[in-house]
Amino acid sequence: MLxxxxxxxxxRKRALNKVNQGALHDYLxxxxxxxxxxCEELVIVSLDLETTGLDPKRDKILSYGLVEIRxxxxxxxxxRHQLIAIDEEIPEESAVIHHITDDQxxxxxxxxxxxxxxxxxxxxxxxxxxxxAIEQNFINAACKKIYGAPFVIPIIxxxxxxxxxxxxxxxxxxxxxxxxxxxxxxxxxxxYKAHNALSDALATxxxxxxxxxxxFPQPSKCQLSRFLTR
Amino acid sequence: xxxxxxEIRDFLAQRPPFDVLPEEQLxxxxxxxxIRYLRRGSDFPPPESDQSYIYILRSGAVELxxxxxxxxxxxxxxxxxxxxxxxxxxxxxxxxxxxxxxLLYQLPCSHLKVLRQSEPAFDRHFSESIRDRLKQAVRTLQxxxxxxxxxxxxxxxxxxxxxxPITIGTNSTIRQAAQLMSEKNVSSVMLMSGDRLAGMIxxxxxRKRCVAAGLSPEEPVSAIMTTDLxxxxxxxxxxxxxxxxxxxxxxxxxxxxxAQVVGMLSxxxxxxxxxxxxxxxxxxxxxxxxxxDLANVSARLPELQFQLANSSATALHIGEAISSITDSLTVxxxxxxxAELGPAPVPYVWMCGGSQARGEQTSHSDxxxxxxxxxxxxxxxxxxxxxxxxxxxxGLNACNFVYCPGDAMASNDKWRQTLSAWRKYFNTxxxxxxxxxxxxxxxxxxxxxxxxxxELFLELQSEILDKTRGNGIFTAFMAAxxxxxxxxxxxxxxxxxxxxxxxxxxxxxxxxxxxxxxxxARVFALSQGLKPVNxxxxxxxxxxxxxxxxxxxxxxxxALEFIAxxxxxxxxxxxxxxxxxxxxxxxxxxxxxxxxxxxDAFRVIQDMxxxxxxRYQGGRFR
Numbered sequence: 001m002l003x004x005x006x007x008x009x010x011x012r013k014r015a016l017n018k019v020n021q022g023a024l025h026d027y028l029x030x031x032x033x034x035x036x037x038x039c040e041e042l043v044i045v046s047l048d049l050e051t052t053g054l055d056p057k058r059d060k061i062l063s064y065g066l067v068e069i070r071x072x073x074x075x076x077x078x079x080r081h082q083l084i085a086i087d088e089e090i091p092e093e094s095a096v097i098h099h100i101t102d103d104q105x106x107x108x109x110x111x112x113x114x115x116x117x118x119x120x121x122x123x124x125x126x127x128x129x130x131x132x133a134i135e136q137n138f139i140n141a142a143c144k145k146i147y148g149a150p151f152v153i154p155i156i157x158x159x160x161x162x163x164x165x166x167x168x169x170x171x172x173x174x175x176x177x178x179x180x181x182x183x184x185x186x187x188x189x190x191x192y193k194a195h196n197a198l199s200d201a202l203a204t205x206x207x208x209x210x211x212x213x214x215x216f217p218q219p220s221k222c223q224l225s226r227f228l229t230r
Numbered sequence: 231x232x233x234x235x236x237e238i239r240d241f242l243a244q245r246p247p248f249d250v251l252p253e254e255q256l257x258x259x260x261x262x263x264x265i266r267y268l269r270r271g272s273d274f275p276p277p278e279s280d281q282s283y284i285y286i287l288r289s290g291a292v293e294l295x296x297x298x299x300x301x302x303x304x305x306x307x308x309x310x311x312x313x314x315x316x317x318x319x320x321x322x323x324x325x326x327x328x329x330x331x332x333l334l335y336q337l338p339c340s341h342l343k344v345l346r347q348s349e350p351a352f353d354r355h356f357s358e359s360i361r362d363r364l365k366q367a368v369r370t371l372q373x374x375x376x377x378x379x380x381x382x383x384x385x386x387x388x389x390x391x392x393x394x395p396i397t398i399g400t401n402s403t404i405r406q407a408a409q410l411m412s413e414k415n416v417s418s419v420m421l422m423s424g425d426r427l428a429g430m431i432x433x434x435x436x437r438k439r440c441v442a443a444g445l446s447p448e449e450p451v452s453a454i455m456t457t458d459l460x461x462x463x464x465x466x467x468x469x470x471x472x473x474x475x476x477x478x479x480x481x482x483x484x485x486x487x488x489a490q491v492v493g494m495l496s497x498x499x500x501x502x503x504x505x506x507x508x509x510x511x512x513x514x515x516x517x518x519x520x521x522x523d524l525a526n527v528s529a530r531l532p533e534l535q536f537q538l539a540n541s542s543a544t545a546l547h548i549g550e551a552i553s554s555i556t557d558s559l560t561v562x563x564x565x566x567x568x569a570e571l572g573p574a575p576v577p578y579v580w581m582c583g584g585s586q587a588r589g590e591q592t593s594h595s596d597x598x599x600x601x602x603x604x605x606x607x608x609x610x611x612x613x614x615x616x617x618x619x620x621x622x623x624x625g626l627n628a629c630n631f632v633y634c635p636g637d638a639m640a641s642n643d644k645w646r647q648t649l650s651a652w653r654k655y656f657n658t659x660x661x662x663x664x665x666x667x668x669x670x671x672x673x674x675x676x677x678x679x680x681x682x683x684x685e686l687f688l689e690l691q692s693e694i695l696d697k698t699r700g701n702g703i704f705t706a707f708m709a710a711x712x713x714x715x716x717x718x719x720x721x722x723x724x725x726x727x728x729x730x731x732x733x734x735x736x737x738x739x740x741x742x743x744x745x746x747x748x749x750x751a752r753v754f755a756l757s758q759g760l761k762p763v764n765x766x767x768x769x770x771x772x773x774x775x776x777x778x779x780x781x782x783x784x785x786x787x788x789a790l791e792f793i794a795x796x797x798x799x800x801x802x803x804x805x806x807x808x809x810x811x812x813x814x815x816x817x818x819x820x821x822x823x824x825x826x827x828x829x830d831a832f833r834v835i836q837d838m839x840x841x842x843x844x845r846y847q848g849g850r851f852r
Contacts, residue, residue, distance in 0.1 A: 071280075073336075074265035081234050187267075188331035190289045192237050199237060202265075206333060209267035217269070219278075 008032055008152055015149045023116035024147035030124040033154055039212060039222035044069040044156065045121060046128040046205035048197040049135050050098035052091055056141035060086045061111060062100050064118060065198030067205055069128070072212065072219065074205045080121070081198040083108030099195065115142055122153060130180045130204045132157040132229060156227040158183070158207050165211070183207055187214070235260035238335070241288065245308045246822055247355035255349065263335045268292075274326035275314060276334075283336035285311040290332025291722070294323035301729070304329075304722040315339035317356055360830045361781065364788040367827040371544075371795050387471050387485055388464035390500065391493035395484075397422045400429065404440050404454060405447035407431060418482045420491055421455050427484060427491050429455035461486045462495065472500050515558040521566070521625055524559055528629035531555065531593040532805045539802035545794030546766055549590040556586050556631060560599070561681045563625040567618050575611045577604040579682035580622070583638060587678035588748065589764045590794075592801060594811050597623065597631040598638045598673045600645040602686055607648050619646050638673045652690055660697045663707040671711065672745075675752055676763050691761065699759030708756060709846040712749035713839055717742050717832035721817045721825050739800070740813035743793035743828075746835050747786055750842065754778055765790060786838060789831035796820075796828065 006014075009032055016028040033042065047066045053059030061084050068078035083100065085108040090100060108114075118139070129135045132155050143151040162178050176182055180203055184191070187210035192199050216222035238260040242248040248256065265288075266276055274292045275285055287309040294303040294311075302323040305311060313323070316339075346353040358366070397420045398407050411419050411433070418432040431454055439454035440447065461484045462471050471483060481497040511534060514527045531552060538548045564580055584598035585591045601619055603611075619640035627633050640646050647655070659667035659674075675694075679687035698704055718726045718737050725733035751765040754772035762768045766787050773783025800819070801811035820828065 072266075076235060076238070076263045076265065077261050079234060079261065188289050189333055190237075190241075198234055202235070202237075206265060206267065209265070210269075210331065213267055213269040213272075 008154060011150075012152045015152055018149040019147050022147055023119045024143050024149055024151075027119040027123045028149070028152070032152070033124060033126050033224060035154070035223070035225035035228060037224050038220070039072055039216070039224070040219060042069070042072075042126060042224055043124075044126045044128045044205075044208070046074075046201045046208065047122075047135055048129065048200035048204065049138055050100060050197045051134065051138060052086070052094045054134070056137040059094075059138075060084075060088070061114075061138055061142065062086065062090065062094075062098060062105060063108070063197045064114070065196060065201040066118075066121060067198070067201050068125075069205055069208070072209060074202065074209065076202075079198060079202070081196065082114055082117070084111050084114050085109060086111075097195070098197075111142060112146060115139075115146060119143075125153075126156060126224065127153045128156045128158070128204060128208055130157065130200075130207070131159045154224065155229050156208065156224075157229045158204055158211060160229050161208075161211050161215075161227065165214070180204060180207065187211070238263065241308075242286070245286075245310075246826065247310070247352055250351040250355070251345070251349055255345065259337075262341050263337055266334045266336060268328040268332040268334060270328055270331050272328045272332075274328050274332075275311065279314075279336075282314040282339040284315050284339065284342055286335040286337070287311075288333040288335055290328060290330040290334075292326050292328050292332060294326045296322040297324050301719065301727070303720060304727055306723045312342075312356065315342055360833055361785050361788075364785065364792060364827065364830050364834070367823075367830070368544075368788050368791045368795075371792070386465045387462060387468055387495050388492070390468060390495060391464075391485060392499065393493065395420055395491045395493050397491065398451065399423070400450070400452045400455070402451050403448050404436070404445070404451050407451045408436055408447065411436075416494070417496070418494055420484055420494065421451055422491075425490070427459065427461070427486075427489075428452070429457040430459060430482065430484065430494075431455050432482060459484060463487070464492050468500060471495055472497075475500070511555050512558050515555065515562050518562055521563075521628055524562060524625065525628050525630075528555075528559060528631070531630070532811070535593040535798070536802045536805045539798045545791055545798050548798055549585075549588075549592070549794070550764075552593055552595075553586050553589040553591040556591055556595075556597075556626075557582070557680050559629055559631075560622060560626065563622045564618070564681050566625075567621040571614060571617060571621075574618070574682075575614055576606040576608075577683040577686060578602060578615065579684060579686045580640065580680045581677045581687060582680050583673040583677050587676045587763050590744075590748075592798070592811070593630075593805075594801075595631060596634050597626045598634050599623065599626075599640045599680075600638070600674070600677070601640040601647070602652055602690060603646070603648050604683070604686060605648050605650050615646055616641075616643075634673075636669075636673075638670065649686060649690060653693060656690075656694050656697065660694075660701065660704050663704055668707065668711045671708065671752070672748070675756060678763050695756070695759040695761065698756035700757065705753060705757040706846050708749075708753045709842050712746065712753050713843055715741050715746045715749065716839065717746060717835045720829045720832065721820070724816070724818045726817055736814040736816045738813050739793060739797045739815045743831070743835075744790065744797065746839065747790045747793075750786065750835075750838055753842070782834075782838060782841075785834045789834040792827055792831050796824065 012028055012032055016025070019025040019028065045066050045068055047064060049064050050062045051059050052062060063081065063083045065081045068075050083104060085105055090102055090105060095101065127135065136155060140151040143149060159178050162183050163173065166173050166177070180200065184203060184207055187207065189206050189210060192203055212222060215226070239256055242259055243256050248259070251259070268274060268276065268290070287305050287307055289307055292305045292309065293301055294305070296302050346356060396410065396414050396416050398410055400421045400423050407419055411417070418430055420427055421429045421431065429452070431451060435454050435456065439445065445453065460474065460478055460480070462474060464485050464487050475481065475483060475497055483495045484491055485493045485495050511527055511530060515524065518524045518527060535548060535552060538551060560580065560582065568574065579602045581600045581602055582598065583600060585595050586598065601615055603615060623633065623639045623641040633639065638645060677691070716729060718728055720727050722733070725735065726737040728734060748765045751768040751772070754760070754777050755762060755768040758772060758775050758777055760768060760771045762771050769778070769783050769786050772778040773780045796815065797813060800815050804811045817825065
């Protein structure tokens, strides 16, 4: 409960006190992006995880995909897709969604190796996701398990932004309305057939650019605080 | 290896100029791109760029405008904008605006340069001038034609056999064999010894080896037959059979299924298959005895056009072929009328006008013609020419060259006149041009003699050209007239883009593509006093004078050839489907490349029209 009243910056410092070294220590040593930074100057990492299920305590991360936004442009040269090896079979009900087979997962690297790179890519930046519960909770759980301290980052959640935009226009929200691939056509964004962590991260990044340009017709008025979920 | 960003790679792989990049380059390309989003109504290209880029539209739409805010071009999904990399793609455009929410890919000019240096095919897309591209396009059209002409001859001979084999035993008499050939109406018969093919005889053998040699027709047929026959198997290709015939100097080849005779292939079968050749049709016209005969021949014109379009023929040659058959039809109709009415009382010449005169007809053109009669004509001769003109124009109508909607035909009293009367007409048209005379100009300033006293025509023609040559006022009027029909700007999605920004589902390729060039060529020909009537010949002749640069002349010739070919192909497709051919093309029947070439051709016309406009308005036209 306490966390809700503390600034993210102080949460970062508290967490930093719990780790002395390693990837999370390095990550937490970097100051978080200030809320006052203008959009044009923001470095945003659009991230998507594929997991074996929805429970961060029990389920595993299978892959991550990310791509950066700088100067309100998606920089494809920063794109990254990483498969993660797990020591159990992939449940069939999740394979239907992410299409990652056991054979493919076996070509991945263990989470212990993947997490440092992911943290390095996120350090000092803003995380962009569609529906933050998954990414935030899974990375948080992994950090606690591996490094014994929580994960702290400013988050932009396009699902939350979409809900706000719907509510502001007094649109009733129906089932499925807020899903990534149902929101994209509203902004004339193309339909992507591939469904993996990277293409979802890219789809989210494009959706964010579209939403930001809708919210801020004058880009100079755009700053991070307006997008933050908490 | 897993290809990341496969969606973007696949998108680029389908679109020029990226479609020519090799796999490896394509796979790496997405990683170099940045993505931007432009809300509807935003400036394009995005103003706050740190360096220069080419832009590729992933979705949405962008309009490009000139300094007067007139639409120059509209880009849709897959549209590529390279102007910022010092490449001229949309000439007069100075600014742009997104008219829909638009997702853009941007590629730095520096990387474009690298790609161009490493991939010649990719580089060609940017380095080629309109001129080179059009030349290449015309050449490609003709190459494709040659291939399909060859394809026509790659049919197996079994498909060409019309009759069951005509055979008779070797022990029959020569007379019996001759009787069988007459009865079956064939020029050869195969001689069997039991089931085995033993030999054959032809008309020629009967003539040379029997009658001329004084051999009795009661002798056995084996006495005059050819043995050691060359045969072909039924799956032999027509082209190979033709080569065999040519090599052996024979006109007949028995066709076998293994050792069994299945038919006889004649040189005529092959020729008939190859084309409804214009030479054959012209021969048939000359042999025709009745109007019905002529109508039967002209009914084959769409088929001729279709076959020529599928062969190596250029649009230029197809126009010539159809027009020459219309000439033959006209001549034959005049001969038939004269045979009945008697010879003409005074000299005259039958003239054709419009597309027939220019040698640019298609199989569904209407007729434009006129009669020029010697000044010796007396009032009592009026009826003769009236009847003659009516017979011929009715005849042409029956042959599917329908009456001219504007009544510009010899059957109209107005267009059946003496030399002095025509002289007066042209004097008025040239010295006091008015909208009516301009309307008629595409018919009567394109005249050609078809039958009769050609001297009479040449006299009129040289008088006309003397009056138009260097005639500034007349040329200015003609030039203004040549600006009436404007080509489209290009295509946007499934629409045709027109100057005022309007959209259309189809466009009239004749009036928006061919007529503007024909009109321009006429202006040059008349103002320079050039004799050719055919548009290509006019342009080439004008390019020898100071009025038209050689480069522009060649560009216009290529533009015309490409546009006319697209029209011929469009009509060939309609003929194949059994629909009445028309001039309305829909953008979705065009490939990306065809759209691009058509746009180049339109651009050539636009440039010429603009030159004409400024010259004419500046009053510097001479």
